[in-house]
Amino acid sequence: MNSSYDMLCVQPSSDGVQVIQLNRPEALNALTTQLLDELASALSVAQSDSDVNVVVLTGSKKAFAAGADIKEMAERDLVGILNDPRQQSWQRISQFSKPLIAAVNGYCLGGGCELAMHADVLIAGRDAKFGQPEINLGIMPGAGGTQRLVHAVGKSLAMQMVLSGQPISAEQAQQAGLISEITQPELTLHRAIEIATDIAKKSPLAVRLAKESILKGMDTDLATGLRFERHAFTVLAGTQDRNEGIAAFLEKRKAHFTGR
Numbered sequence: 152m153n154s155s156y157d158m159l160c161v162q163p164s165s166d167g168v169q170v171i172q173l174n175r176p177e178a179l180n181a182l183t184t185q186l187l188d189e190l191a192s193a194l195s196v197a198q199s200d201s202d203v204n205v206v207v208l209t210g211s212k213k214a215f216a217a218g219a220d221i222k223e224m225a226e227r228d229l230v231g232i233l234n235d236p237r238q239q240s241w242q243r244i245s246q247f248s249k250p251l252i253a254a255v256n257g258y259c260l261g262g263g264c265e266l267a268m269h270a271d272v273l274i275a276g277r278d279a280k281f282g283q284p285e286i287n288l289g290i291m292p293g294a295g296g297t298q299r300l301v302h303a304v305g306k307s308l309a310m311q312m313v314l315s316g317q318p319i320s321a322e323q324a325q326q327a328g329l330i331s332e333i334t335q336p337e338l339t340l341h342r343a344i345e346i347a348t349d350i351a352k353k354s355p356l357a358v359r360l361a362k363e364s365i366l367k368g369m370d371t372d373l374a375t376g377l378r379f380e381r382h383a384f385t386v387l388a389g390t391q392d393r394n395e396g397i398a399a400f401l402e403k404r405k406a407h408f409t410g411r
């Protein structure tokens with residue numbers, strides 16, 4: 152356990168997978184400036200740690216995260232929000248280029264849902280609740296809830312969630328495409344680690360470029376996305392991992408990727 156964080160438990164990596172747990176149970180993991188800063192720092196350490204190929208982000212049984220910390224928000228006026236230091240943390244979190252898997256149980260609300268949507272793969276326990284309840288506070292989502300949620304669930308459901316503040320169940324979230332799998336709550340982290348361990352065995356270069364290509368495509372027109380994909384695909388032709396992957400297939404053995 153890394154003790155340099157007050158609000159996170161960061162486990163040592165195992166088989167290329169590192170688990171980061173949000174750890175503010177007394178406030179349902181509400182995202183304070185400090186928590187977000189610690190998370191951004193932990194991800195930048197993971198980014199440059201060659202023993203980490205994939206990160207799994209999780210919370211507690213009761214809450215992945217119940218949103219931005221409302222008590223902290225209450226102390227900020229317009230200028231405070233304009234100069235909000237959390238904005239830099241969100242930027243740093245969104246720049247993490249290795250795969251990020253969210254294992255969600257319980258409440259996943261407001262900034263918590265926005266944080267989960269930074270993950271590349273989301274899986275959730277049967278009891279999870281996803282929502283953007285900011286409207287009930289007289290505000291609106293401010294860390295991607297009006298943007299990423301539309302990509303994830305489509306316009307109509309995103310509008311319904313953001314304008315009514317009503318959460319959706321894990322089942323609705325899966326039907327809409329926000330999450331890819333539902334598990335029994337006690338198995339969510341286990342399943343996320345299983346998926347992460349599988350991804351961690353692939354070529355890190357191919358994984359990184361495939362992730363970048365998918366994210367690029369969500370952010371641009373089709374022609375630009377296809378051009379990016381083709382460049383990335385071509386770059387991979389020059390890697391040792393590509394030679395290894397193809398050779399392993401032809402020799403009927405398991406590939407051993409080195410990230411070169």
Ligand code: HXC
Pocket residue numbers: 177178179181182217218219220221222258260261262263284285288291292293294
């Ligand atoms: C600060 C929070 C919190 C939050 C819960 N707590 N959510 N503290 N900020 N977002 C605290 C409570 O004050 C309480 O502490 C403790 O966690 C347990 O919560 P309870 O309300 O007693 O639990 P429960 O009755 O089970 O209700 C759970 C809940 C409710 C339905 C999730 O806590 C709730 O509605 N929370 C707020 C959800 C929300 O509105 N999120 C959006 C925030 S705005 P004490 O000390 O009182 O016992 C946002 C904007 C993002 O996220 C913008 C990004 C830039």
